[in-house]
Amino acid sequence: MAYRDFREFLDALEKAGELKRIAEPVSPSLEITEIANRVMKSDGPALLFENVVGPPHRLGTPNPRSAVLGEPPLEASLEQSQRFGFPVAINTMGSRKRMSMALGVADFEEHAERIAALLPPPIPRSPADALQLAVRVFKELKSAIPKTVSRGPCQEIVLKGDEVDLTQLPILTCWPEDGGPFLTLPLVFTYDPNTGKRNVGMYRMQLYDRNTCGMHWQMHKTGMRHMEELASPSPLAPPGERGPGGEGHQPSKARGVEIPPPGTLHVAVALGGDPAYTFSAISPLPPGLDEMAFAGFLRRKNAELVQCKTIDMKVPADAEIVLEGYVDPSERRLEGPFGDHTGYYSLAGMFPVFHCTCVTMREKAIYPATIVGQPPMEDGWMGKAVERIFMPMIRLTVPEIVDIHLPIEACFHNVAFVSIKKKYPGHAYKVMNAVWGLGGLAFTKFVFVFDEDVDVQDTAAVLFRLGANCDPGRDALHSRGPVDQLDHASLAEGFGGKIGFDCTHKWPGENGFSRDFPKLIEMSSKVKEKIDQLWPKLGL
Structure with missing residues (x-):
């Protein structure tokens, strides 16, 4: 099934007894992590923190070897505390059941079976076989084409210019020596500047100030490649056919939206929406396959996308929060450390900077997050779903x-x-x-x-x-x-x-090897069948 939005998914979790609401005041700085970590380690439920209160975000990056900024106080006076106006949802995919629910099926292995049925397609023996195959493939893939809509709930509130203040979001500081607060479940949208093809990835983003964040694009990530292609365009790219932000490509102006500085890469960051979007963003798809198309395949319903307000990008219309902006290929800033999925802190390094030009969101938006650290964690079940769903593609190769x-x-x-x-x-x-x-x-x-x-x-x-x-x-x-x-x-x-x-x-x-390899010890099938019949009588 397809969820209308992230909150419908949360409602489904609650009805299934898979979500716990937390009304006690809890800080996004370390406290949510400690609670979520204990719950994840004990196979506990998804959590919805409804009263997120804490000291203002610690901004800046400490020395990679020491927490110069120090830990924030665990308790703050009312004068020091900030009440964040967004509930925080976490651990929503932290079990096999919830991961399967996120993908709209009883068990995520069902999607592996759907993919296996399409790979490779059998050679038709007759026109009737060909027609039957075409109908079956059409039924499976008709929902893969994203649909553009004129408006969406993600733009019920629009904040631009001085109204943009990312410090108002309950962004988690996860571990004591983290360089600051990090967005941990962002869907990062970019376009290939040569082909215009969309990519959606998931990269942690460190909050620097009201309108900038670090963009953790490692050297092998698609977002980094898009940025590098913009800075050094491919000689094979036809003139005038480069993607958003590139020379010769200005559909933004035609649509009447504002354009970031020339030579910068348009980037949108979506938080929330149907969890199939999140899974698609972490999926190892073949190059050129649109993550939003794959999400439509998973949810059996076309992903609905809406045009951003200040950049040439389309994002899920049902997202909770959207950050619009750009990355300048020439700019780097110190990012990290960060308590990572390895169970250790990854060291600080120089990474691109995301400049936020606009924030759009739903009324009463919910902030989705996750944490990583020593396994098992929520990301373990996301990875297990990837392993199972993509087995048919591995076997094809x-x-x-x-x-x-x-x-x-x-x-x-x-x-x-x-x-x-x-x-x-x-x-x-x-x-x-x-x-x-x-x-x-x-x-x-x-x-x-x-x-x-x-x-x-x-x-x-x-x-x-x-x-x-x-x-x-x-x-x-x-x-x-x-x-x-x-x-x-x-x-x-x-x-x-x-x-x-x-x-x-x-x-x-x-x-x-020159020896005889011994046989594995096994009981004869006849004896096993006899004991199978006798077993109920043994009272064992």
Whole structure:
């Protein structure tokens, strides 16, 4: 199902007993994090903080090695406190059930089945088959085309110029040594300046002051590429066909909206809306595939987009809050530290700056947020949904893969358990290298490959076969390549070592193996069938 907006999703969670309202006054500086962290670690519900009160935001970035600004007081007098006029929703996708509800299904595996049915399309045997295939594909994809609407709830309130004050938002300071408050669940909209194609990503944003934020675009992120393309346009881009903010492209003027400084990248930041938008923003989609189109596919209803007020960008009409603005490719500012999904603080660094030109929002807007830190956290279930939903696309590229498990405890990108249909000696090594060449899986540091009869979702089964079938001196493949830029253990930032382990049964002569590989202990099927019939009588 498709949700009309974020608040309808919250209503659905509450009706299902999956949301807890918090009426006690709680500060967005550290206190919400501590409460949410305890709830996440205990598989607790989504939380809606209705009385967000605390000291004014601490702005600025401390020394990367020390919290120069110090922790804010846990208690503040009424004179020192600020009442934020926005409820804060958090942990809304922090369980399998809530993640599935966010995607409008009983279980998010249903979307994997939908994708598998489309990949690859079968070759029709007759005109009737071709028509039937076309109808089926049309039914699945008709909702993928975003729809433009003339107005939306996200623009019930419009603030421009001196009215813009981002410090009024209940932006969370998550951990004691964070550089300041951070938007943690923003949908960041940019356009490719050469092709005009839209991209929606999710990047943390540190609040600097009333109208500027840090934009944490790492070197491999699409937003960073769009900014760099604007600064150094591709020679292959036809004149006059560059995207918003680029030379020769000025649809903003034609639409009567204000234009940010020339040579800057138009950027919009949406908070809230149907949670399918949020999931699409973190999804590893093929290059050029519009996240809003994928969101429409997931929700089986076209995403409705509305034109921004001051930039040439369209955003979800049902968003709670929208920040409009731009990024200047020549500008950098110190951003961080930040308590990250690795469980450690990522260090401060120089990153682009987002300038907010306009804030639009709904009446009585709700502020969505999340926190990251030592797993398990809410983002673990978002990652698990990505793993399951995109399995058909992985199998399309590497068909011998049966299943993949990316443990939440290892932050997903650090460890991969892979089961395969082994067809020849050394097959596991082929799969290791394939995994290191697959999109976001390229950042995986440890790859363990097992036979197809191993349930890689079962840690006990994985550890048993690892210990039984793998010789570290013979079955390890060492490599080097890209790793998560936040990986503090790597050789260099964004580059480090990798290792794969062949945990499959070895074939005669495989990789120098000269012994007979023993059989796995199993009971005969006849005895098992007999005991199955006897079992109810045993009282066990």
